[in-house]
Amino acid sequence: MNNHTLARLATSLLLGSAATIGPAASQKATSPDFHQWALTPPMGWNSWDCYGPTVVEAEVKANADYMAKNLKSSGWDYVVVDIRWYVGNDTAHGYNEKNPDFAIDAYGRFVPAVNRFPSAAGGKGFKPLADYMHAKGLKFGIHIMRGVPVVAVQRKLPILGSKATAADIYSKEGQAGWLHDMYTVVAGRPGAQEYYNSLFKLYASWGVDFVKVDDLSSPYHKPEVEMIRKAIDLSGRKIVLSTSPGETPIAEAKHVAAHANMWRTVGDFWDSWEQLKEHFDVCNRWSAYIQPGAFPDADMLPLGRLGIRAERGDDRMTRFTRDEQYTLMSLWSIFRSPLMFGGDLPSNDAFTLSLLTNKDVLAMHHSSTSNRQLFRKDNLIAWTADDPKTGDKFLALFNAQDQELAPVNEAAWSSSVITRQTPGQSQAVNVDITGATKLYLNVREGGDDIAWDHADWLNPVLSNGSKSVFLSSMPWKTATAGWGTVTANRSVSGADLIVAGKKYDQGIGTHSNSMIEYDLPAGFTRFQATAGLDNAGAAQNTGGTMQFLVFTKNPFRPLPADSVKVPVTLAQLGLTGSCTVRDMWTGKTTSGVAGEFAPYVRRHGARLFRISKGKK
Incomplete structure (x- = not known):
């Protein structure tokens, strides 16, 4: 047998045994086989790509109404409220961590912010909203962060079903670098399992059908994966479990398949051709592990209208061309990835709707092998x-x-590969541009895909010995980035330009793979800058490797x-x-x-x- 066949056989044997031995060795033989709860890849809508952490109840209902009318008959049925529904004053294009207005109950469990979800008033939680979905024949899901709330630890709030408090079960080790709402729950401590049990009992009482648990997959937090699995099985409700974000370590494929219905294979995916192209390798790597009830998740579909109040980009229709949208839907469908639409459904045009309702394609996605x-x-x-x-x-x-690019040796200047381990996470740029009429600033991924390759050209200056000007104050002719949008004097994520802890006022924020083209004014003879890994990339657990290049001649090869x-x-x-x-x-x-x-x-x-x- 080849490796593909062996991996598929091993996973098949694993899942086939779940009905008798349960999804974790520590559980009783009577544990439910959660794989039966999602035998086909889940299909639905998630609020993240269009509303970020600020979605409100009326917007959720509007998307549910559209789904019930236009998509339910094609198999779409999950409506998922993404991150920070428990913060009353969160912000678009980034999280409010300065003065978050947390909604939390007496047992250290976040509850919906009632100013955003009015039906949650009076301690009702998400039950009224879940009831709204169920009345339409839909299913309701939420996003949570792994761990116990920092504010619950600080207040030493009690844990339901235990004599312990939140302060007894936490560790700062492993806290997410990109959002600091939670601490790690330490498995084995008195109260740790009870805390997760209390969470999912609450979600079951609300009528939740789907939970996406963030900060769980990469790095892979095996003890908390197991506690969450046990808590769901004890909750008495068939709650589909999605782990996020990826890439989940493929070495943990068997473990995650035995504990979750779907798990991420990539970081956050946006309307970027660079990221879409990377999925060919990712999907090929994970295809051996596709099984009924357990699906590698290629992430959401950034289609339709995006960025209304999202983390990345402005209000827009997807940047994917129609050809790229066919590529996306074809690959996700034949790979049998879960399909979670990220755009605002009521804003769909006829073409977007046609992608989501093609009977032949969805039938393949539903039942192919x-x-x-x-x-x-x-x-x-x-x-x-x-x-x-x-x-x-x-x-x-x-x-x-x-379109291929010229090799590195044809550049007027190139950096070494810059990583989180590079001193200063940057390198000085000093290029003779005498006689040049063009300048091309190029950032290429460092060999490990483009994840978290937030790149900055800092204090970029053109000079001629007596005069100098910031390049960041000049308009570029064209600018592309593998993720996000090239931005002057801000990072690609929209935050301050920060490299190795130092803030810069002048610079250009971008993301590999990137090309920025300038028409040079006459007379300048030198280009100087600092090329650096932005803090947004450097703070992550993975990724953030790139190479910076400067060309003074057209680096583009002829189009294929x-x-x-x-x-x-x-x-x-x-x-x-x-x-x-x-x-x-x-x-x-x-x-x-x-x-x-x-x-x-x-x-x-x-x-x-x-x-x-x-x-x-």
């Missing part, structure tokens, strides 16, 4: 899956070709063709003779296909087919 990459030839990629009922084959073809053939022989799919091919996005059917099948695929685009063996 043996989902895997068939081949990758440079950036031409094929995935396949089986229809277990008919024996048909599904085939997804992708053209991920990009707009469309190319991606040939597949039917024998590669295990098919012989004449076949019928149906384009699952357009509905067009072609009969009598034999031997080789070689459709054109647009750059950044995808084609998705169902192939049926011809009748004799």
Whole structure:
């Protein structure tokens, strides 16, 4: 057997035993098999991509109303309120950690802020909102952070069902670097399991159907994963568990599959082609672990209208082109990732709705098997899956070709790879630009994908010996970033420019992979700056490796063709003779296909087919 088959067999045996031994060895044989609660990948809406930590009840209901009317019949049914629903005065484009107005009960459990969720008044919690969803045939979910609230520890609030207080079960070790609401719960301490038990008993009483637990996957907090699993199983309610954010260590694949219904394989995913392209490797890495009730999660669908009050970017329709949106939906569907729509549903246009309601694509997503990459030839990629009922084959073809850049040795200047371990997390830039009419500032990922590659060009100055000017005060001609938006005098996350603890007033915030192009005024002979890893990247547990380059000549190679053939022989799919091919996005059917099948695929685009063996 190959590694793919062995991994799939091992995971299958693991999940097949869950009904008899339970999802954790410490649980009784009568524990419920939580995998049965989500046998197919969950599909729904999450408030994060459009409302960040500030969504209010009316907005949640508006999205639920749209789902009930337009998407429920296609299988979409979860409505999830994301982060910090317990803060009455949170802010868009970043969290309010200066003076958060926490809503918390007497037992150290966060409850909904009633100014944002009026139906929670009188101690009702989220039950009225969950009831609203259930009345429409929908399911209700919430986001929580791993751990026990810092404010509960400070107040020494009691733990329901225990003589311990919050101050008895916590540790500062492992606290999230990006949000400081919680401390780690130390497994084994008196009151630790009881705390999680009390949380999920509360959520069960509200009627919660889905809980996304953040700061759990990367790094992987195994003891708290196990406590959460046990607490859900003791709650008396079938609550689907999603762990976040990734990438979950693949070495923990068996463990997470035995404890959660879905787990993240990436960090936060936005409407970035760079991030989308990285998913081909990610999905290939995780495809062996797709099983009923346990799904690798490629993260949300940043489609439709985004950024209304989100962490990243302004109010916009998705930056993905239509070709890229087909790529996204085709890959997520054939990979069988959970589908959580991130845009504001009532703002959908007809095209976005068509992506979410295609019956052929959703049927494949719902019930296909043996989902895997068939081949990758440079950036031409094929995935396949089986229809277990008919024996048909599904085939997804992708053209991920990009315009290539000049190699590092052609740059006028290049840094070493800058990481969190680089002294000062930065490097000085000093480039002779005599006679140049163009300047290209390029940031490339350092070999470990673009996650948390927040890059800053600090105090960027053009000079000629007697005169100098900040480049950050000049307009660029074009500017791209792999995540977010290139910003003058702010980091790409919208915060201050901070590198190695020092704040800079002048600079350009970006994110690998990035290219910023300038038309240079005449007469300048030198470019100087500091190239650094921004604090937003340096503070994370993973990521933050990049290389800075300066070009004075066009670094772009010629564009590849707009469309190319991606040939597949039917024998590669295990098919012989004449076949019928149906384009699952357009509905067009072609009969009598034999031997080789070689459709054109647009750059950044995808084609998705169902192939049926011809009748004799």
